[in-house]
Structures are given as C-alpha cells and as structure tokens.
Amino acid sequence: MEKNIIVYFSGTGNTLHIAKHLAASMEDCKVLSIPQIIENPSLFEIPDRLGIMFPVHFQSVPFVVEYFISEILSSKKISDLGYLYVITDSTSHVKGAVHQKCAKLLSLSGVHASYYGHVIMPQNLTSHSKEDIQKIVSAADITMNHIAKDLKSENIKAASFIPLKRLTLALWTHLRNTHTNAAQYFSIDETRCTGCRRCYRTCPTNNIEMKSGSPLFLNHCIGCQSCINSCPQNAILKKNKQTNQYLLNGKHFYEEYRK
Ligand SMILES: Cc1cc2nc3c(=O)[nH]c(=O)nc-3n(C[C@H](O)[C@H](O)[C@H](O)COP(=O)(O)O)c2cc1C
Ligand code: SF4
Ligand code: SF4
Numbered sequence: 001m002e003k004n005i006i007v008y009f010s011g012t013g014n015t016l017h018i019a020k021h022l023a024a025s026m027e028d029c030k031v032l033s034i035p036q037i038i039e040n041p042s043l044f045e046i047p048d049r050l051g052i053m054f055p056v057h058f059q060s061v062p063f064v065v066e067y068f069i070s071e072i073l074s075s076k077k078i079s080d081l082g083y084l085y086v087i088t089d090s091t092s093h094v095k096g097a098v099h100q101k102c103a104k105l106l107s108l109s110g111v112h113a114s115y116y117g118h119v120i121m122p123q124n125l126t127s128h129s130k131e132d133i134q135k136i137v138s139a140a141d142i143t144m145n146h147i148a149k150d151l152k153s154e155n156i157k158a159a160s161f162i163p164l165k166r167l168t169l170a171l172w173t174h175l176r177n178t179h180t181n182a183a184q185y186f187s188i189d190e191t192r193c194t195g196c197r198r199c200y201r202t203c204p205t206n207n208i209e210m211k212s213g214s215p216l217f218l219n220h221c222i223g224c225q226s227c228i229n230s231c232p233q234n235a236i237l238k239k240n241k242q243t244n245q246y247l248l249n250g251k252h253f254y255e256e257y258r259k
Contacts, residue, residue, distance in 0.1 A: 001080060013253030015089055055124075060172045099116045103159040115157045117150070181219050186221075
C-alpha cells in the first residue's frame with residue numbers, strides 16, 4: 001500500500017501548485033490527477049494517507065471531484081484509509097458551502113475527512129499583473145507551510161461551517177448546476193486556430209470534439225478555463241472576445257487526459 005497519495009483537480013494550475021508544495025513536505029508522496037483517474041480508475045488505489053485537493057467552483061465542489069468521490073473513491077477499499085484530508089483553494093476566505101458539500105459527499109461514500117484546509121490563490125477568471133499573482137502565491141506558500149505542519153502531525157480540523165447550512169448548500173449547488181454550460185459563450189477564432197487538438201486533449205469533462213480540424217463545444221462544460229488558458233494561439237474566444245489567459249509563474253498550465 002502507498003503511504004501518501006494526493007489526488008487533485010486543477011483547471012489552470014493553482015491547485016496543482018498546492019498539491020506539489022504539500023507533497024514535497026511528505027515522504028514518498030504520489031500526486032495524481034483526478035481527471036486522469038476518471039479516464040483510468042486503476043491508476044488509483046487507497047493509500048494510508050490521502051489528500052483530496054481542488055478549486056472552489058461557484059462556492060461548491062467541481063463536478064469532476066464530485067464524480068471522483070461518489071463513483072471512484074466509494075468503489076475502493078476505503079476501510080484501509082488511515083488519514084484523509086481535504087484542501088481547497090479559491091480567491092478568498094469565503095468558501096461558501098464547499099467544505100460542507102465535500103463532507104456530505106464523503107459521508108455518502110462512507111468516509112470522513114479528519115482535516116479541512118483552505119488556501120487563497122489568484123483569481124483565474126480575470127487578469128492579474130504578474131506582480132499581483134506573485135504576491136498572492138507567496139502568501140499562499142506561507143499558508144501551505146502551516147498546513148504541511150498540521151498534516152505531518154495528522155491534526156484534526158473540521159470542515160468550515162456556515163450558518164443556514166442546508167439552505168446555503170442547496171443555493172450554491174443550484175448556482176453551480178445552472179452554470180454547467182459555460183462553453184455556450186465560447187467560440188473559435190478560425191484565423192488563429194491551428195487545429196492542434198490541445199483543447200480537446202485537456203478538457204477534463206470531454207466537452208470538446210474535433211470536427212473538420214476545429215474544436216466543437218458540447219453541453220457539459222464546467223467552466224474550468226483549462227481549454228482557454230492552454231490554447232497556444234489564444235484562439236478560444238469568450239463572448240466573441242479574446243481573453244487574457246491566466247498564467248501561473250508565466251506558464252500555460254496544460255494536462256493531457258486523452259490522445
Ligand atoms: C468555474 C469557476 C468558478 C469559480 N468560483 C469561485 C468562487 O465561487 N469563489 C472564489 O473565490 N473563486 C472562484 N473561482 C476561482 C478559483 O477557485 C481559483 O482561481 C482557483 O485557485 C483556481 O484553481 P485551479 O487553477 O487549480 O483551477 C472560480 C473559478 C472557476 C473557473
Ligand atoms: S488549442 Fe487552440 S489552436 Fe489548438 S485546436 Fe484548440 S483552439 Fe485550436
Ligand atoms: S470546455 Fe473548456 S472550460 Fe469547459 S470543461 Fe472543457 S476545458 Fe473546461
């Protein structure tokens with residue numbers, strides 16, 4: 001059995017940055033991508049210590065993470081799990097119902113996390129200057145050092161609680177569910193697109209088909225920004241406008257989920 005595994009979902013690189021930082025503070029820690037596990041569930045088996053890391057989407061849990069917990073984690077031998085922790089990231093301390101939603105999903109899968117942590121990272125939907133991104137990431141690194149100490153000692157920290165729990169949870173989940181087709185606002189600048197298929201290969205929900213060498217968006221987009229930010233030509237338009245791609249440490253985040 002593996003000692004330490006971190007599974008993460010990252011649309012634009014922030015969560016992967018956190019996963020790598022925390023993994024480096026542990027002994028022999030494997031870092032696995034949730035969409036890759038969804039494509040090939042045999043990549044993942046229950047370790048002694050498991051971390052689940054993901055960005056807050058609409059104050060809730062992104063669909064791919066929900067799928068991983070409900071369909072994959074629950075199908076494994078979770079009785080072998082010694083210590084489970086959940087680390088989320090978003091642009092502020094306001095986390096809405098994300099921890100409660102995650103706790104509920106875990107509980108339905110028959111498992112409870114001992115520790116919930118949160119890290120503030122740059123907003124990936126709007127543009128920041130390089131300097132602002134660096135400032136936020138440096139502060140995040142300090143938060144991660146505190147979390148790393150807690151995880152080393154296997155400390156316990158409850159999911160953050162918000163009042164009107166049930167109503168708030170339902171409202172945020174509704175908001176997330178009604179934003180499942182963000183790609184309806186996406187189009188392709190055919191003068192820039194080279195048909196390289198990178199957007200198709202990186203979409204965590206398989207929401208992009210290649211038709212006659214050009215991407216076609218289907219209707220189960222979760223708005224993660226992966227395709228937009230990883231396009232080498234910046235050819236994916238939002239509401240017919242080119243976006244300022246979000247680059248962490250000046251790099252295009254790109255992860256391949258299919259050939
Ligand atoms: C679809 C979507 C919804 C988001 N919703 C929230 C939110 O409700 N609150 C918030 O503070 N940040 C929100 N964000 C910002 C991200 O949580 C934040 O930038 C995160 O660090 C991105 O992580 P990633 O690069 O690993 O995807 C949202 C981003 C996306 C793409
Ligand atoms: S990543 Fe960009 S250039 Fe490549 S196929 Fe997609 S839209 Fe076209
Ligand atoms: S179409 Fe783009 S924004 Fe939507 S889920 Fe796929 S990669 Fe994410």
